[in-house]
Amino acid sequence: MSELIDGKKVSQDTRAEIAEKVADLKEKTGVIPGLAAVLVGEDPASEIYVRNKRKACADCGMHSEEHKLSSETTEDELLSLVEKLNNDPKIHGILVQLPLPDHINETNILRAVTPLKDVDGFHPENVGRLVEGNPRFVSCTPAGIIKMLDYYNLEIKGKEAVIIGRSNIVGKPVSLLLLHRHATVTICHSRTRDLPEVARRADILVAAIGRAKFVTEDMVKDGAVVIDVGINRNEEGKLVGDVDFENVSKKASYITPVPGGVGPMTITMLLWNTLESAKMSAD
Numbered sequence: 001m002s003e004l005i006d007g008k009k010v011s012q013d014t015r016a017e018i019a020e021k022v023a024d025l026k027e028k029t030g031v032i033p034g035l036a037a038v039l040v041g042e043d044p045a046s047e048i049y050v051r052n053k054r055k056a057c058a059d060c061g062m063h064s065e066e067h068k069l070s071s072e073t074t075e076d077e078l079l080s081l082v083e084k085l086n087n088d089p090k091i092h093g094i095l096v097q098l099p100l101p102d103h104i105n106e107t108n109i110l111r112a113v114t115p116l117k118d119v120d121g122f123h124p125e126n127v128g129r130l131v132e133g134n135p136r137f138v139s140c141t142p143a144g145i146i147k148m149l150d151y152y153n154l155e156i157k158g159k160e161a162v163i164i165g166r167s168n169i170v171g172k173p174v175s176l177l178l179l180h181r182h183a184t185v186t187i188c189h190s191r192t193r194d195l196p197e198v199a200r201r202a203d204i205l206v207a208a209i210g211r212a213k214f215v216t217e218d219m220v221k222d223g224a225v226v227i228d229v230g231i232n233r234n235e236e237g238k239l240v241g242d243v244d245f246e247n248v249s250k251k252a253s254y255i256t257p258v259p260g261g262v263g264p265m266t267i268t269m270l271l272w273n274t275l276e277s278a279k280m281s282a283d
């Protein structure tokens, strides 16, 4: 039976550390880290997410503001808001909640956010720095995964890491982070031949697919560390990951649950990046 990687606990401890650092920064420099969330249109899931961010910021002593715009907002209007936030000294992190309405070009908006406040790590400059091994802001979910592995002292160096999924927000950045920490990394996707065979090589297996119970026990080596990034609803409407938790947990040495695994770490790392940005601006 495997040991649980408790994302809530790691998140709680990390947020306590952030709160301490925020207080310290405020005392030494007068700077209070500030996060601006921009929400266009009415997506209930995004609204919950933004509300959670506001509460997390408040709990850590950080400033946060929300900019809720109607779904009729034009791309130019959104670009001018981003520009205003880029120049606002109270704001150190800008988060544009995705998805945006169809008439707005997401790439144009994400590139308009200054790389110095791009706490989601989506700007090509920050992606390039990550590729170089000299990251400024790393996208939050991948950064949270590394934080959890470190919290449990799980060795990365020299391990075989297999990542299922090659998205820009999870699969690719987490692969690079593991590579920079000296894992031997394989990335799988929908065209991978004999994926179970590749997955069975993994000492660290990361599932970022978006399909319930995709990773079954026959795809997992005994003693592997299994990180489940997926967020899916099963037939009963229950939140589940990409891993068949019940069976895989009998083989893995460590495993993240869903919910309560990777999920809580994402907002935590957003706060972490905003704090880092505020420290850079104070310097």
Ligand code: NAP
Binding pocket: 141, 164, 165, 166, 167, 168, 169, 170, 171, 188, 189, 190, 191, 192, 195, 208, 209, 210, 211, 229, 230, 231, 232, 262, 263, 264, 266
């Ligand atoms: P995505 O952009 O849809 O990417 C999914 C990846 O899975 C793609 O690379 C795709 O391959 C691969 N894939 C799909 N079907 C496959 C199959 N049958 N065999 C092998 N590979 C397959 O998704 P994402 O944004 O990375 O998110 C993945 C999951 O993580 C989703 O459930 C999402 O909700 C969740 N998520 C959670 C958090 C969190 O905070 N916990 C954050 C972000 C995302 P191709 O590239 O070949 O199409």
